[in-house]
Amino acid sequence: MIYDVVILGGGPAGLSAAVEAKKDGAENVLILERDRELGGILNQCIHNGFGLHTFNEELTGPEYAERYIHQVTDLGIPYLLNTMVLDLTDNGDLKTIHVINEEDGYTVIQSKAVILTMGCRERTSGAIGIPGYRPSGVFTAGTVQRYINMEGYMPGKEVVILGSGDIGLIMARRMTLEGAHVNAVCELMPYSNGLVRNIVQCLDDYDIPLKLSHTITFIHGKDRIEGVSVSQVDEKMKVIPGTEEYIPCDTLLLSVGLIPENEITRNAGVEMDDRTNGSVVGELRQTSIPGVFACGNVVHVHDLVDFVSEEAVLAGKGAAKYVKGTLDTNVTFTTVNGNGISYVVPQQVAMKNVEENVTFYMRVRQVFKDRVVNAYIGDQLVATKKEKKLLPAEMVNFKIAKELLAQYPAGEIRFVVEEAKK
Amino acid sequence: MIKELTCITCPMGCQLTVVDKNDDGNFEVTGNTCKRGPKYAINELTNPTRVIPTTVVVRNAMLPRLPVKTAEPIPKGKIFDAMKVINQVVVDAPIKSGDIIIENLLGLGINVVSTKTMAKC
Structure with a gap:
């Protein structure tokens, strides 16, 4: 069978794109998802504040995802879970998607159009090169979000957070609610990288200090992290000598940015934008390969899921138009x-x-x-x-x-x- | 009395200024871009409240935690008492999004509800 539109990723972008493509007349639409369930990162974002633009009410991540999952199932759009896309190749009018899962093994799926909605992943400690040891207890904020909110593990009790991205701020509150003590959130820049509302409701509400123009200059502890050295930086982001302070902790969370996950995109030969780390796209999120579309965090990292859904509608429209030959x-x-x-x-x-x-x-x-x-x-x-x-x-x-x-x-x-x- | 606040009702984060000229509770709110702003500001100065999103233990589901929230915002001062009560709850799948998990939390007249549908497995 040849599909009209195959969507690589069942997170917020993929769900919204699938719904729109189907509504706009694409007949055979398929969603491929590597996780056990649809919804993507929304499943671990249990906090409220989603959907104010789209639904005019304040939903949690899982609630927001369910709204779209219901639309997908109501429209009868099929999806494959636990399915990993290995590669995408362009054969002109048809795209070939190489996938693998436990039931079918390695399979090849063919489609007229493809929408890339793989989202993004977190920058890790390796990406920012903090000096010091490499003990356990250093996590990306999103990993801890998944541990606490989905798996039920609490990774530590004395916490320092590096980076003031929204996930870091949200996790400062979440860990405080679950009984941990968050010593500080350190941010290299002189301004926060998170939304102002998150500074207010996640840090100020719980008297968690936000140290702007501060960074971690050493990680202490050989097996488990024991503490961090924190120093102030000047306007050129150089460490100011004599400002070093030792903060004991058993857990360090990193919230230092997100990177669009574009291995499949690059391998397929799609033209990329150095600034966004995503593909170059048009008004309907068409990429440089005709019939390949991209939307959501795989194109550029969004602050709000509402805008991801909005952008995905464009990609869904674009893919449907392409299939009908009207793009x-x-x-x-x-x-x-x-x-x-x-x-x-x-x-x-x-x-x-x-x-x-x-x-x-x-x-x-x-x-x-x-x-x-x-x-x-x-x-x-x-x-x-x-x-x-x-x-x-x-x-x-x-x-x-x-x-x-x-x-x-x-x-x-x-x-x-x-x-x-x- | 003059107070500066950041509205947290939505991600816009409007900077609100609240003036209570005669300190008699007649608040005048400026800086908002929608009607939710003044409501938030007055509430924040008289009785600050928050919705609490958290989890409870769930058995026989795909994952061991079920996300829940207070169906309405609760007073800020009650947040940690609420967490103590919520963290003692164990439920069994199947659960639907919106199902009541705790009725009348701390006697506040507010329920704790599930925010996810989890099938039995």
Whole structure:
């Protein structure tokens, strides 16, 4: 059997993309998931705060996942669990997906279109090179989240957290609730990498100190971690001598960033963006290989699952259009990261596929106050997005109406952070 | 009285300013971008509450923990008392999302509910 759309990953992006592809007329849709159940990372994110944009209510991760799993089962979309995708190859009109699972062994699945929704994984201690020993008791925050929330293991009682990403903040609260003492959250940057609301409800609520411009300079303990040396850093992120402080602990959590999981994407030969570590995508999340789409954290790391679901709808639409032969391939605009902007997704826009507007997702390079993000085509200002505060941790959603863009024939859309004009 | 707060109702994180001119409980809230802001701010100054998401032990399911939450926010001061009660509970699969796991937690009139459907296995 040849599928219309096969989706690699049954997390929030994959579920939402599958639902949309099916609703838009793709007939044979299949989801491949390597875990024991659908839902992806949402299954371990038992905290509330999901779905305020999508469902206008505050859900926990598993509740949010179930909303989409119900849609998938109601539409009769099949899925394979415990199934690992090994490789994706492009044979022109057909894509070949090489998969393995316990029941069928190694199998080959063929599909007209593929949507990549593999998500991301955590940066580890190896990726950041902390000096000191390599004892047990050093975990990524997401690993501990899974241990506590799903497996029922508590990894320690005296905790230090390095990095102020959202998972680290959420785990500071979670471990406190379960009886641990969180000594501090250390952040190398002079600002937090997590959402402000998480600083308030996870750290401030429990009097957990957030040490900005601080890093760990040594891990002590040979078999089990016994403590960490924490030092202050200057504006160039160099350690300030004499600021070192020893904090005893039995557990160190790392919340130092996420990396899109793109081995399959790279092997398939999809064009990548160095800034996002994800593929270069168009307005309907089409990649450089016709018929291969990508959305969610595998394209760029999102702050909120709601925006993952939103982006996945675009990929689902795109894949359905591709299968029906109605996807336009002429790129009208490419996007450029101007001053203050670290990345923009999508990197390309084919105007004929645009319905009412294009939402550009972007991140700023540093903290800005009372600035605007401007979009230029050539030297013409096309649109302005006002923000009271721009933070690298909070993705900017910049929606531009089709009719505004349609006034320009083609070219580059350049996004720039500028002073607000009075 | 003037107080600065970050709204935690949604991930927007609006910076709210609460002014109580005559200290008589007539709060004036600014800085919010939706109507949930003033409600949060006034609540936070008079009776701060939080939803508690946590887990209970579950038997005969695919995994040994079932995620649960308080169906309504509970007073901040009761959080650790609530955790003590919740951590003593053991349930058996099958469980549906929304099933009541603890009725009337600490006499607050608020239930603890399951947030995941777990089949028996």
